[in-house]
Amino acid sequence: MIDTKTKYMNPYLAGVLLGLVLLAAFYLTGRGLGASGAMKSAVVATVDVVDANYATTNSFFGKFLGGPNSPMKSWLVFEVLGVLVGGFISGAFAGRLKFKIExxxxxxxxxxxxxxxxxxxxxxxxxxxxxxxxxxxxxxxxxxxxxxxxxxxxxxxxxxxxxxxxxxxxxx
Amino acid sequence: MAPIIPLNGYTEELNLLAAFLIGIGFGFVLEQAGFSSSRKLAGMFYGYDITVLKVFFTAAITAMVGLIFLNYLGLIDMSIVYINQYYIKSAIVGGVIMGAGFIIGGFCPGTSVCAAAIGKIDAMIFIGGSLIGIFIFGLTYDWLEPLYNDAFVGAPKLSEELGIKDGLLAFAVIFMAVMMFWLGEKAEKMFKRDDISKEI
Amino acid sequence: MKKVNNYTPRLIASLVMVLMGFVAAVLPPTKNSSTELNAEQLLRELKLESHAVSVDELAQLLIDKDPSILLIDLRSKTEYDTFHLPGAINIPFDSLFTENWVPYVDQGMRNNVFYSNGTTLSTEAWMLTRQRGFKNNYYLRGGLNEWFTDIILPVPPEATESKAAFDLYQKRVGAKMFFTGNTAISAPAQSESEIKLPVPQKKKQRVEGGCS
Known part of the structure; x- marks a missing residue:
């Protein structure tokens, strides 16, 4: 296999950088990072589109509906969109963009x-x-x-x- | 004084923009660290690649020490910073289920998004699975609710529970992490798998 | 040389971390910023309504049966006996800082929501507790009056109003049914203080976080 991939960053350095990103999240917005919350928002929003009646009466999904904003307008959803972009940028620089099942x-x-x-x-x-x-x-x-x-x-x-x-x- | 956005009452739009930018940093670093590869992540549990341990603990410690210093210098109001709510039972049961998902699926939600961004199809499937899992949780919520809300003890800090200063706890965590890094790198040699390492 | 390269990152990282940890450990304990709240900060928080909970938020919290909030009725015992919100306990305003009740308002576990008929009494109670550096206290904006006008007797929006207004109305009708016994959701399991935590969306209140 011809290897054009760049190597991964040193894990300790990556850890420090990730820590600084996390610290920035706390410093700017008072909260840490996350991921699964965005997926939950996506599920809630989908259920709401498919069957709004069920979504509001379900005691779990209903918690996140009925506010002035859509559940997709949440901090974590935007953060995870950023993760997609950031991951893509890094993969592009490192030559790791490729559809594959690992x-x-x-x-x-x-x-x-x-x-x-x-x-x-x-x-x-x-x-x-x-x-x-x-x-x-x-x-x-x-x-x-x-x-x-x-x-x-x-x-x-x-x-x-x-x-x-x-x-x-x-x-x- | 921080946290800047909630303390100054800036608009939600700015908060979401910050979230997006922070997310870019998050995704970039995850990918650079190699968290976009499930076999690298799984290496942690078989000893051939302990990148996860190194990155995870270094990151947690960096942010932890950073917060302690910012707090000490009076630059951040820790009374506003979110501290996770602790529901003893659901945290443990949830954690165990997540651990099983980790070793079976090879990702966690954050890393799966990052891996999907560079085209890993298994990661996209993992995300699909997560959505299904969350949906199932919603369907069974009424049944799970007693467990979900049981044994709530507020949002305690470990340092307060142990009755020690934040800094001392941080020092203890660092000491443990340093030991784990040392043992981990020994393990990396012992369980070396060049055939896997050159592929990931 | 290769060998050295394999070791050094860990050694450098470990050394720096231990050093930072040592400094963190020997720093003298910090003052608790929330106990040193000055009048200016207090007014700012009040203006931002950072610790206010709206009746809609409260209704949702009660419906969700979250165990982490405690409703505190600041009115007199007579008024409390006539009517009070489900799960509320009665601490008349003037006995708020007596020995019996201080443990309820100065604690780190539950989130208290003060309410009275209007907003005056509950805001005052919140300011007093906030000044003393007590954490986790909130107040119901609009009080019971708004509770009745918005939740128990909601007014349908005009046909020309936005979808959001209609959604809100639907939500309120659902809440009304929940609280007036015409149960559409599920039976309220309000054992004494088993209620729910304010989902903070407001400014200077602990940021909502986590990723659940």
């Missing part, structure tokens, strides 16, 4: 897709129950020293480590 050579595309779908569903579900994902609850929560942040972080990484053995065939 997987271990030991498994089929189909299997990777199914795993991604199941993993995504679990993560989406868990992020709502846990009130935030790796970025919103764990990373941002740890920065403000919140107990919730540390608990969520330990639970996410602890479970992933504990289950790693059972899913090893998919990765190594």
């Amino acid at each position: 997987k271990s050579p030991n498994i089929t595309n189909r299997r990777r897709i199914i795993l991604a779908l199941i993993g995504g569903a679990l993560f989406g579900f868990g992020s709502q129950l846990g009130r935030g994902c790796t970025s919103g609850a764990a990373l941002s929560g740890m920065a403000v020293l919140s107990v919730a942040g540390y608990v969520t972080m330990v639970c996410i990484f602890g479970t992933a480590f504990a289950l790693a053995y059972f899913f090893r065939k998919n990765w190594i």
Whole structure:
């Protein structure tokens, strides 16, 4: 394979930069980063379009509707749009823009897709129950020293480590 | 005095613009760090690539120490900064479910968006899965609500719970992180997988 | 040389972090900025309505049954007994700072929402608690009067008004049914103080965050 890719940034340097981005978020807007919240807004908005009546009566979706603004006009939605743009810019500079399914050579595309779908569903579900994902609850929560942040972080990484053995065939 | 936007009552539009710009920085750094690759992320759990550990903890520590210094210098009003609400049970159960999703799907929501931005199809599917998961949560919310709202204890800070200063806790976290970096880099040698590392 | 390159980033990063952590650990504790609120800041917050909760927000909070808010009725016991909002406890204004009640208003766990008939009494209570540096207190803008005009007896918007006005009206009708027993949503499970946290959209109140 001809390798035109640029290498990734040194992880410690990337960590410092990510920390500064997070700090900037706190300094400017008083809140940390996030991701799953934007996906929730997308779901709520979609449900509202498909069946507005159901959306407002559902006790979860209804919470985010009825305000003066659409659920899509939220901080996290705009932030995640930024993530798309930022990721794209970085990928373009590094020559990593390419449609592909990334997987271990030991498994089929189909299997990777199914795993991604199941993993995504679990993560989406868990992020709502846990009130935030790796970025919103764990990373941002740890920065403000919140107990919730540390608990969520330990639970996410602890479970992933504990289950790693059972899913090893998919990765190594 | 910060946080600048909420404290000065600037418009929501400016807040959203800030969100967008912050997001660009977030996405850029994630991609640069290699978080757009699920096999790099998963490397954390098999020891062959602990980039996640390094980036995640360095970032959390940078922001943590930054906030402590800003607070010390009186540059930020920490009474306005969001501190995560802690509902003991849902945080734990949610975290466990997310951990399972992580090892199965290979992404978390933030990294999946970043990976989708550079064309990773598995990441796009992961996002699709997340949307479905959130939808299912909404459908089953009435049933889950007792768990979701149970054992609420406010928004406690770990330093307050332990009865120590923020700075001391930060120092302890840094100490642990430094140890983990050291062990992690040993693991990277021990579980080295050149075949995977050259592909990601 | 390759070997050195592999080690140095970690060593540099570790060294810098430990150093920063050490400095952070030996810094003397900071003053709590919220206890040093001066009159000017207080007025600014009041003007920004940073700690105000609207009746619509409150209705939603009650419907959602979030456990983290506590409604505090500042009126007299007689008035409270005649009518009070679901789940509210009664702390007459003049006994707000007595020994019995201070633990309710000076605490770090729940978000209190003060209300009275109008806004005067509740704003005053909020200012007094804010000046003392108590956290997590809010007040109901418009008080019970607005609660009745907007939630219990909402007026339908004119046909020419915006969609938002209609949506708001729909929402209010739903809330009305919820509170007047004509339950359309689900039975209110208001055990004493099991209510809901204000979803802050306002200026100087803790920023809404997280990513749930």
